[in-house]
Amino acid sequence: MKGKALCPASCGEIVQGMVQNRNFLVTCPISLFTQATVYLCKNHSCKDMADKSNIKAYQAAMKALEYFGVELVPHKIIIRSQIPRGIGLSSSTADITATCLSVASALGKTISPDKIADIALSIEPSDGIMYAGTMIFDHIGGKWRENLGPIPQMDVYIINTGETLDTCQFNRRNDLYYLNLKKASHVEKALNITRHAIKTNNGRLLGRAMRESAVANQCILFKPHLPEIIKIAQCYGAVGVNTAHSGTALGIFFQRDENVPSAFFRDVRNIVQKYEKSCMFIKTKTINHGPKILKN
Template structure:
């Protein structure tokens, strides 16, 4: 028994989300800079897990681990995260995963991705961020559908349009998707699978844009048309949190298209007065003003 540590990354929404042959699914968009870090201090004299009141879901996950692995005692759970809440960036999922990993480290328990997934989805619909790389994942039933490996170099310029979304309540709502929309989900799934296989970001952007456009029926986002236009100028795609408040441009940072449109993008973000988000794979230099975007 020792002090345990665990981490988990967040996401910038999802590359694709919908229904695949009657099975709900999403395709993850992990962002390494977004991180939840958990510390678990075991205490054999305690009979419960003590944490901040806002960390109830993470505590529930840890308690289920204690029961599953027949662990005795309790302890103190501390979480530190830079992932914004209620935005569709997997903040609570990351807390749950990081906390379980910290407990596993503390008690030297081999913890599989599937066990984490099963416990997490017992608590709430969850992102597939317990798995490595980009995956297709049934976020309601906690089932891994497919694993695609890692994205080719990519960048994201996004905005938060404000407010917050209760993911649990959102997922209870009936979605106004047509049969044509369901065919689009299937097409987007196969396009992104091909894009990941070929490491072709253009195909991945094509799939993410298809999914984002269909999702406008379920959760319309302010500035969507503007972001779609800017994404096209950058030869990129639109990416959104399908149950959140963020949307943005997914692009290839090795191309010169972003530099050509940099000023127009910066002016757009300034005019909207929204909270910007910036991420670039391996911190490639995009020529953007250092203070123009929020770095997480």
């Protein structure tokens, strides 16, 4: 029995923080994908041969099988991913989501985004990329789940400095609650702007929300190159700049199919390297279709 599925990444978050004592983030779905292929085995002798090479994918598969009430084993799990690990692009959540969908596909069943979210959150703090479009999602407890609608069509240039961060350790920081309270007014403002931007399909307004949240998050996870990146992006007509609030990535957003001059990449690279960081660009775009099952 075999199932296969895709799940997109999120380019950091449009907004992340706390409003009225509720943790949340706003997803930013992009066209980088994880593909999971899961092979299920009926034979109990397979139990000792379960594929645990990707422990989170294995846990997701076992929890999905438990949900469906079947005594099968994920004999083999193949994860192929375009998503860089450990920089804040939701790579682990994408693995988990694609795995859950693959298990459902192998069984000829369906599984809801809400159930996938429950499974993901039982494993680790998770993004809301199991839903189509842009989501407000409580990445810690899952209590707040609100679909805002489709994200405007934009091209995205992700800056990968090669630095990584453990999201689970980040979310265990003792000062996180206090620092989220400190920036709460800016986060609430950014969320209100986001709601209006999504409702009116206004990319530039969404860019304003991104910047508001990214700058506010400097008190939690400082990125020394962020202010200069925002300035140079504005000089080249970018729609906005966002950040991985618990990661190292930055995203620079332009209108879809805009011709970005080579000087832009040179200038951005010079800024990043000034802080003794490497600078790799990943070009992608915003999407809205969410995860999907693939034909075997």
